[in-house]
Amino acid sequence: MAIPGGDFSQFDISKEEKDKLVAEVIRYILFKTHQNSGCPIKREELSQLVTKNYRHRSLPAYIINQAKEKLSSIFGYELRELQRSRPSSTNQTRLSQQSGVDAKSYVIISQLPAEVYKKYVEDVNTSHMTGFTFVVISIVQLAGGKIASDNLWHHLKRMGLHETNENHPVLGNVKQALEMLVQQRYLQKDKVSGPEGATLFYELAERALEGTVSERIKQYITQIVKKDSTTEDIS
């Protein structure tokens, strides 16, 4: 099939057309990421850019791969693919009926080493969201990957973050900030019907389950916990 990196002659389009398509896809990714503040972009949206004008079936995959390469070589961004691996229970029945749904989505992640990123690239005006993200994901992870909404808010309250607070000095509307995490696919919401009616659960979603992210979070949690336990020993 498609020979990686080179042979697009099978697609019957010129190099210029191919380049143009790749550029369009990259631009789409960059602008869309800005517009939706880092929420994953569905693969379908990218494919559509290609299939809008060209019919060849495996062309979208080829173009997306090329875009991935270019994003890395020009910007140092990785186009990371997220897979919707764990459908929430409410979606179970629907998904089983849809066969062959391309549930892949993409985010761009900087490939720079962490120290470099932190020192030069990171926008200090958005680091509060990063901090919030880390805290929430850690809580959910420590709870086993899934936590009841009430329980989560209980923990957040201990840090001064209340569900009803719309004017937090740093986060603004705290509930909305949490919603943002759902949209960015760090968390997913789940309604579980129990004896007392439906309870809302938050579960880790693709972005938080992704290998490197998951690992690092565990590391950081360990660091924090270790620090605390040593101080306890001393006292």
Add this chain to the structure above:
Amino acid sequence: MAVLSWKHHTLIQTLLERGPLLEKDFHSIFTAITGQNPGTHQGKFNDYLLKINRELSYLQLDLRACRDPYDGRVYYGVVNNVSDEQSKLGTKYSVPQIAFFKAIVEAIAQDVTAVGCICNMDALNIKLENQVLNNSGSQSQDGSLGIPAAFRNFTMSQKEKTIDQLVIDKWLCYTEDDNIGVGVRSVLDLRSWFHNAGVPSCEVCNEAGLKARSCPNEGCTVRIHQYCLKTKFSQKGVIVCPSCDTQWQYQPPKAEPLELEDEETEVMQSQPSSQPLQSQVQSSLRSRRKRERVGRNDDADTVGCDTRRVTRQSAHLR
């Protein structure tokens, strides 16, 4: 086949993440990453930028520099050159907000006195309905039918919030006397728009003369930026219009409250070179002027609402 290294990537990513950066901040990042100061190793700096732009041009993007019209400071940013379907997505602003922004920029651009800003009240009084009528070109039979509800219902407080957000994002800025001026992003991004809208360009640097001195000769349309005047005429001390030879007053006693003070003469020390900085980095940068040493330490935090335009030795006074 990596043309760009992680150092190039860092420079690009920092501009993308943090928005337009002051020259000194951009330079200090460059120095920190490459170990070489752009001031002393200009060739290397230009080399880097050229390389970056070669790659970016594939995507119709550009890394370029521009001057803040109000204080003459240089900023670097990554700019989009083509308005296509994809770039139209690249905004979090709603349609009425964008129309409002456009109206403000138009008002500033079309100001014949080249003051470069409009007062807050005027901005808030802009009626979006006029924008729609202007755009459609023809009058609809019933004026209100052609205007989307969102435009009609754009309240005063929404306008205020929009202005605040635009200032934070650097599309607009607050000038010293609480007026609204164009922000650095607009200067970077809307360059071609200003040219097309007929804003006279500065004779010296050929950038849009939004806030500039006009030739006192009524018939002459020459405009020159305040900071460009200094570079061109600093040694001579007398300003003569390049086109009509009228003498310009060095300290014009204009009635407007936005005027220069005597501090001008103190500022001369910070500009050793005699040539203007071109905004297209791709074209060869000639000798660069030293930036004024701005008092505060901006290293960590360049982003954010820069509403404090205190005149220290800032080159650009009103």
